[in-house]
Structure formats: structure tokens, C-alpha cells
Amino acid sequence: MDPREWTEGKSVDATRILVVDDEERIRRLVRMYLERSGFLVEEAADGVQALEMALSNPYALIILDLMLPKMDGRDVCAQIRQQSDTPIIMLTAAGDEVQRIHGFELGADDYVVKPFSPRELVMRVKALLKRSGEPEHAKPELQQVLTFPDLQIHIDARRVEVVGREISLTPKEFDLLVYMAQRPDKVFSREELLRDVWNYQFYGDQRTVDTHIKRLREKLGHASDKVSQYIVTVWGVGYKFEVAS
Structure with missing residues (x-):
């Protein structure tokens, strides 16, 4: 629950x-x-x-x-x-x-x-x-457990494990990670993330996104440098979730 x-x-x-x-x-x-x-x-x-x-x-x-x-x-x-x-x-x-x-x-x-x-x-x-x-990522047609090397995201339980160790994320950090991880390699602008993760269509400071990305990387990086590198900055555009093959 x-x-x-x-x-x-x-x-x-x-x-x-x-x-x-x-x-x-x-x-x-x-x-x-x-x-x-x-x-x-x-x-x-x-x-x-x-x-x-x-x-x-x-x-x-x-x-x-x-x-x-x-x-x-x-x-x-x-x-x-x-x-x-x-x-x-x-x-x-x-x-x-x-x-x-x-x-x-x-x-x-x-x-x-x-x-x-x-x-x-x-x-x-x-x-x-x-x-x-009513998180968009909780729709039944999407996977409820996302698995990547050294990273597992349990959507229903709102739990993230890095190298088998659970890490603590704020609700918005979790939403941001799930939203990007469900769409690997897709590049998102800050405006898109504000709209889809924060539901802001007319208001919202883009630094909100930057600050959450920074903090999310830090938390993932404390457990695994490899996992923190999944969140990639695309200069001049925004961010994407990328798992190196």
C-alpha cells in the first residue's frame, strides 16, 4: 500500500x-x-x-x-x-x-x-x-517492475533498489525516475518533464527539473556510480534514461 x-x-x-x-x-x-x-x-x-x-x-x-x-x-x-x-x-x-x-x-x-x-x-x-x-506510470499496460543492471524499480511498491540495496527517494524523485526509465533512450525537454511529471502546462520553473535530476543522480550514485550514469544530460535539450549496452 x-x-x-x-x-x-x-x-x-x-x-x-x-x-x-x-x-x-x-x-x-x-x-x-x-x-x-x-x-x-x-x-x-x-x-x-x-x-x-x-x-x-x-x-x-x-x-x-x-x-x-x-x-x-x-x-x-x-x-x-x-x-x-x-x-x-x-x-x-x-x-x-x-x-x-x-x-x-x-x-x-x-x-x-x-x-x-x-x-x-x-x-x-x-x-x-x-x-x-493517479500516477501516469501506474497504468496497467506498463510494466510494474523495471529491471536494469544493478537497478530495480518496483512501481506499485514505490521502491527502488540499487545493487540489491533499497534507496530512499522523495515522491517526485521516484515519479521522475520511473517516467524516464519506462521510456529509455527517449530525450525529454525540461518543458516535457514539467508537463508530464509535475502536470504543469503554464507554470513551473525549469530549475525544478534540474534540481531533482541533480539530487536523483546523487542518491543513485551513493549506491552505484554506474546506475547514476543512467540519467544522461543532453546538452541544449534536456535529459534521457540510457543504459549502455
Whole structure:
């Protein structure tokens, strides 16, 4: 069973979202737009409260500000990821690229830059939930276990083994790996990956793709340099999954 479908014996409420921000004005604005779209919203104003709520309730998604009192958003994200793969969208300050990259490394699935469009945020929420709940790669006509030299990808179980050793990937890293591995040797542009893996047709920073690819290579490389080389950069175009014959 997908960990998102069960938390401490409770089924995940597919409509319930946790919004974490120390500014009440932002929480109210985000809540208003999410509720208009049919979501149930709960709020937290600091990192300690957010972590307690996130680990004791089966949320469908968490919107998490980076800069929080009592506990930094990055620390909250890291601790959530130790126990849950609930999708996380981080809110970051404009131009703070280093913070965004660090957020991805800790397991965030996406980020939105402040000041942001509430409509864009809702669109990203819907896209991430759609991808997490109904992954394109889980269609029955596609293989459910992908096997390559030193690499096995168990799609239904959302498990990756490199040289027989299981490695931990975030939900989006897993989705990205599966999407490319199911189509070996096909070159994907960043725009295609944003559209098909993130479900972003109009929004989305291409650096999101680059950061996830970088982190995915690092995780695979820690277990096997050979496997990390399966993900190939095609300069000026994008990326492909290639297994040398």
C-alpha cells in the first residue's frame, strides 16, 4: 500500500491540506482559495505546531513556509520526510534560489515564490495531488517492475533498489525516475518533464527539473556510480534514461 494511503491506521483524507505560515494574512488568503476549490484546510503558525500536526494527521498535502518561528521550515520538512512521503509545497522568498535547492534536497516536491498568485498555488496543489494520487506510470499496460543492471524499480511498491540495496527517494524523485526509465533512450525537454511529471502546462520553473535530476543522480550514485550514469544530460535539450549496452 502506498504510504500516502495510510497513516497510523487512518486513511488519508484526499481533500485535507495543512497550511503552515507565520503570517495570518497569508494563511487566510491561501485558505480562502483552497476552500473555494473544495479542499479542507487546517493551519499552523510555527514549525513546532506544524510538525506535531503533520505527524499526527494524514494530510493529502502540506504547504510549508521556509521561514518559521520555533522551528525552521527546512527542519520541519526533513523530519516529516523521515516518517512520511506526504507531498510538500514550500513557500520561499523571491530570489532565494539556495533555499529552494536546499528545500528540494530535504524532500520538498515543489516550491512557490512569495509574493505568489493564489490561483497558481491552487493549480500546483491540484497538479501535485493528481500526480501523487493517479500516477501516469501506474497504468496497467506498463510494466510494474523495471529491471536494469544493478537497478530495480518496483512501481506499485514505490521502491527502488540499487545493487540489491533499497534507496530512499522523495515522491517526485521516484515519479521522475520511473517516467524516464519506462521510456529509455527517449530525450525529454525540461518543458516535457514539467508537463508530464509535475502536470504543469503554464507554470513551473525549469530549475525544478534540474534540481531533482541533480539530487536523483546523487542518491543513485551513493549506491552505484554506474546506475547514476543512467540519467544522461543532453546538452541544449534536456535529459534521457540510457543504459549502455
